[in-house]
Each structure stands twice: as C-alpha cells, then as structure tokens.
Amino acid sequence: MKFGGSSVGEAACIQRAADIVESHHAAGDEVAVVVSACSGITDRIIAAADEAATSSEEPAIGEFISALRERHIRLLEATAPDHTRGVTEMIDDLLCRLQNILTAVHTLKELTPRSRDYIISFGERLSAPIFSAALRQRGIPSVVLDGAEAGIVTTANHSDARALPLSEERIRARVAPLLAKSVPVIMGFMGATEQGVITTLGRSGSDYSAAVIGAGISADEIWIWTDVDGVMTSDPRIIEDARVLDEISYLEVMELSYFGAKVLHPRSIEPAMQKDIPIRVKNSFRPDAPGTIIRRDRHLEKRVVKAIALIEKVALVNVNGAQMIGRPGVAKMIFEALAEREVNIMMISQGSSEANISLIIDESHLDAALAALNPILKQGVVREVTHDRDVVALAVVGAGMAGSPGTGGRIFSALGRAGINVMMISQGSSEVNVSFVVKAGDGKRALRVLHDEFRLSENSDETEDAAVSSPQSRDGGPAHARTHLP
Ligand SMILES: Nc1ncnc2c1ncn2[C@@H]1O[C@H](COP(=O)(O)OP(=O)(O)O)[C@@H](O)[C@H]1O
Numbered sequence: 001m002k003f004g005g006s007s008v009g010e011a012a013c014i015q016r017a018a019d020i021v022e023s024h025h026a027a028g029d030e031v032a033v034v035v036s037a038c039s040g041i042t043d044r045i046i047a048a049a050d051e052a053a054t055s056s057e058e059p060a061i062g063e064f065i066s067a068l069r070e071r072h073i074r075l076l077e078a079t080a081p082d083h084t085r086g087v088t089e090m091i092d093d094l095l096c097r098l099q100n101i102l103t104a105v106h107t108l109k110e111l112t113p114r115s116r117d118y119i120i121s122f123g124e125r126l127s128a129p130i131f132s133a134a135l136r137q138r139g140i141p142s143v144v145l146d147g148a149e150a151g152i153v154t155t156a157n158h159s160d161a162r163a164l165p166l167s168e169e170r171i172r173a174r175v176a177p178l179l180a181k182s183v184p185v186i187m188g189f190m191g192a193t194e195q196g197v198i199t200t201l202g203r204s205g206s207d208y209s210a211a212v213i214g215a216g217i218s219a220d221e222i223w224i225w226t227d228v229d230g231v232m233t234s235d236p237r238i239i240e241d242a243r244v245l246d247e248i249s250y251l252e253v254m255e256l257s258y259f260g261a262k263v264l265h266p267r268s269i270e271p272a273m274q275k276d277i278p279i280r281v282k283n284s285f286r287p288d289a290p291g292t293i294i295r296r297d298r299h300l301e302k303r304v305v306k307a308i309a310l311i312e313k314v315a316l317v318n319v320n321g322a323q324m325i326g327r328p329g330v331a332k333m334i335f336e337a338l339a340e341r342e343v344n345i346m347m348i349s350q351g352s353s354e355a356n357i358s359l360i361i362d363e364s365h366l367d368a369a370l371a372a373l374n375p376i377l378k379q380g381v382v383r384e385v386t387h388d389r390d391v392v393a394l395a396v397v398g399a400g401m402a403g404s405p406g407t408g409g410r411i412f413s414a415l416g417r418a419g420i421n422v423m424m425i426s427q428g429s430s431e432v433n434v435s436f437v438v439k440a441g442d443g444k445r446a447l448r449v450l451h452d453e454f455r456l457s458e459n460s461d462e463t464e465d466a467a468v469s470s471p472q473s474r475d476g477g478p479a480h481a482r483t484h485l486p
C-alpha cells in the first residue's frame with residue numbers, strides 16, 4: 001500500500017491511513033507500506049536547497065528547519081503519543097543532518113545532482129518514522145526502511161533514476177521476511193546506486209517505489225491510496241464532472257499517466273505489468289469507495305474512448321528542410337543529437353513529404369534540444385528549426401479505439417466545430433492513444449469539448465459509443481477485430 005503526500009499531510013490523514021492498514025492487518029493480510037513526504041514538503045525542501053545554492057544573502061536555513069520540525073513533531077504527537085521520545089530523537093537527528101548539508105550548499109554555492117537528491121529525500125525520511133510510530137501506537141509491530149535498505153538499487157541518473165532488475169531479488173530478501181511479523185514502512189521516492197549513492201526516482205516517484213516493492217515481494221495487489229476515488233476520465237481539477245473508472249488496462253493508464261494524469265507515475269505500471277499484479281487506486285479519505293482496478297485487459301471493451309489527459313509545460317520543435325526528403329539518416333541524426341543531450345521526446349510526427357519532423361518535448365529540455373540541433377542546422381540538410389513554448393498536448397486514450405473507425409474523425413470534427421486549431425497529431429500503432437497539440441490557451445477547452453463529445457461523464461452502458469472488442473486481450477495479444485456499434 002502506498003500512501004501519497006495528500007494521505008499523510010495532516011494528523012487526521014495519517015490516522016485514517018493507519019486505520020486502513022490496521023483493518024487489513026487485523027484481517028490477516030500481510031501489508032508493506034510505502035509513504036511519500038507530507039504534502040507540500042518536497043516542494044519546500046527543493047525551494048530551500050535552490051535558495052541555499054543561489055542566494056547571495058544569508059538564507060533562513062534555521063527558520064526552515066524549525067518549521068519542518070514543528071510540522072512533523074505536531075503530526076507525531078497527534079498520531080503516536082506513546083512513541084514521541086524515540087521518534088523525536090530520530091527527527092532531530094535527521095534535521096541536524098539536513099541543516100548541515102544546506103549550510104554546506106550555501107557555503108560552497110554548489111548543489112550537485114547527487115547532493116540535491118540526498119537533500120530532497122528528506123521529506124520521506126521524516127514522514128516514514130511518524131507513520132511507522134502511528135502503527136506501533138495501534139499495537140502493530142512496524143519497522144522503517146529507506147528505499148536502499150528495502151533493496152531498491154537504481155541507475156545513477158539523479159532525480160530520474162530507475163530501479164535495476166537486481167532490486168527484485170534484494171527486495172524479496174529484505175522486505176518479504178519482515179511481512180509475517182510486522183508492517184514495514186518504506187520511504188518512497190528514493191533508492192541508491194550499487195555504490196550506495198542516494199538517488200530519487202522523479203517527482204511523484206513513490207508510486208514507482210510501491211510498484212517496484214510490490215513486484216519484489218510478489219504482492220497479490222498494489223494499492224495506491226490518494227485523495228480522489230480512482231483513475232478518472234480526466235483531471236478532476238479541470239473537468240468537474242470527470243467520472244471514476246471502475247477498471248482500466250495497464251496500457252491505457254500508462255498512456256494517461258505519461259500524458260500528465262498525475263494520479264499515477266508513468267513508470268509505476270511496468271513492474272506491475274511484468275508480474276501481472278493488479279494495481280488498485282483508492283481514496284484514503286473514502287476507503288469504502290471501490291476505486292479503480294488496473295490490470296491486463298481481459299474484458300470486452302465497452303468504450304471507444306475511456307479518458308483524456310492534458311500535459312502542460314511542453315514545447316513544440318519543428319525541423320524543416322526540402323533536403324530532408326528521401327534522404328536516409330536524417331531522422332537518425334536528429335534523434336541521436338537529442339539523445340546525447342538527454343532530451344526526452346514525448347511525441348513525434350513526420351509529414352509524408354518528409355520535409356518536416358515535429359517533436360513535442362518537455363519544456364525544460366527546450367534549450368538543450370535547440371543546442372543539439374544547431375550543429376545539424378549548420379550542415380545544411382535541415383533548413384530551419386522553429387519552436388513554440390505556448391502549446392499543450394492532449395491524449396485521447398482507449399483500447400476500444402483499435403480497429404474502430406471514425407474516432408479520429410470525431411475527435412478532430414469536434415475540435416473543428418469548437419474553432420480549436422490542431423498543430424500536430426500523433427498516433428502510435430497500438431491505437432490505444434491519439435495525441436495532438438494545440439495552443440496552450442485552447443488546452444482546457446479542448447479537454448472539455450472532447451469529454452463532452454465522448455460523453456465521458458456518463459456511465460458506459462448509457463452511451464452511444466460502446467464498441468465490442470474481440471475477446472483476445474489488448475495487452476495480451478493482437479485484438480484488431482473490433483466492431484463499432486452505431
Ligand atoms: N485522470 C485522473 N484521474 C484521477 N486523478 C487525476 C487525473 N488526472 C490528474 N489527477 C490528479 O491527481 C491527483 C492525485 O495525485 P497526487 O496529487 O500526486 O496525489 P498523492 O499525493 O496521493 O500522490 C488528484 O488529486 C487529481 O487532481
């Protein structure tokens with residue numbers, strides 16, 4: 001079970017989360033817990049680290065540490081009154097280390113990726129002992145492990161590390177034996193390289209920690225406890241009548257999370273999918289609500305389109321040039337140059353004339369992308385490289401789209417009727433996702449228009465766009481024979 005920042009941010013939230021664990025423990029389930037930092041804490045630590053590294057004036061490190069202490073001690077006293085002494089010592093020790101390293105960062109005016117990762121892991125270092133104490137307060141034996149102690153061994157790319165395959169065996173050896181006699185509480189979001197250097201797994205990476213741990217202990221299910229009732233047809237902060245999906249496949253949710261549905265980290269699907277472990281997304285504020293189950297798609301598709309995601313903070317890069325036509329190796333040159341600078345490409349589209357390749361990348365990678373493409377421009381094959389930061393990407397997702405004619409027509413007709421100009425379109429051959437790019441100012445309206453067009457706020461059986469898929473599974477094998485019902 002993973003409890004996100006919103007599920008451990010206040011004393012009442014920790015109590016509710018501990019109640020959930022207690023009820024499963026009492027029912028005889030073996031449970032491992034992964035926790036995130038309390039809501040807002042990681043952002044604050046990042047801001048403090050950046051300030052320490054850049055500020056020419058004396059940063060208020062002492063005040064920051066005091067504020068962190070006050071919030072966490074308050075949570076501890078409210079949730080584990082009989083365990084305050086030992087855990088307070090632990091918190092004070094952690095805060096002393098954090099204060100020392102922030103002071104060193106300020107003195108040196110240097111924040112390396114390595115020290116940054118160590119610093120931003122403190123949110124989880126502080127929340128996990130409190131959660132574990134809240135369990136002990138209820139008489140449940142519990143131990144705390146950091147990501148590395150739990151066996152998560154990662155690549156060395158700081159702030160975006162991935163678990164290495166050898167993690168599985170280590171997690172099995174280190175976490176599984178604890179389950180029979182206790183509830184281990186594992187700090188999410190972090191691991192360490194084989195050399196023991198602390199790494200973090202990318203923002204919202206505790207979901208990924210939970211999936212890696214779940215796969216390592218061969219869990220029956222991985223439960224992600226958050227602040228909404230499950231995976232929804234769209235971001236409920238933008239689409240107020242977004243509906244909770246009972247069920248969604250690994251591939252569909254992977255597309256949604258990749259395109260910005262914050263409810264799950266995109267990398268958290270693969271470890272579960274590889275071992276065929278279902279993921280349940282549930283609301284820790286309403287534990288009785290059924291939530292969403294994510295698993296291999298074994299059922300008839302009722303819907304052509306299931307959900308729509310919007311991703312902001314992206315940039316469009318266009319690479320143009322008549323000389324690119326029919327010339328082998330141009331795409332290789334472009335993609336190699338971008339890969340060398342670690343530019344992550346989210347969408348690719350090439351005109352059939354081959355005179356243009358359009359890319360969508362993370363906005364923060366734009367400068368690196370332009371620097372990477374500049375030498376190619378100088379070689380003369382590419383005539384111009386243009387870019388636009390003022391764009392967003394949308395992904396329309398649903399396994400029922402595969403082999404179901406007319407969906408693209410419906411998407412783009414609806415946008416056309418609403419006067420929304422589409423700047424780029426891309427569809428993978430899996431046909432689980434149609435993604436496209438519009439001006440940033442049109443993004444939320446496009447989401448609304450398509451949510452209405454596919455009547456996503458209504459229950460599937462009442463809608464007209466039910467489609468019948470072949471019984472062959474989408475994730476498990478080819479399933480192209482789908483009939484679209486009028
Ligand atoms: N398709 C979606 N379904 C559900 N939630 C979504 C979706 N898209 C975006 N969200 C947002 O994701 C949030 C949950 O993620 P997050 O804030 O990281 O929670 P946690 O703190 O539990 O990790 C929800 O509150 C919701 O606003």
Ligand SMILES: N[C@@H](CC(=O)OP(=O)(O)O)C(=O)O
Nearest residue numbers: 004005036042203204205206
């Ligand atoms: N604390 C980390 C990791 C995390 O997963 O958080 P959350 O579960 O609240 O999204 C972050 O803020 O990125």
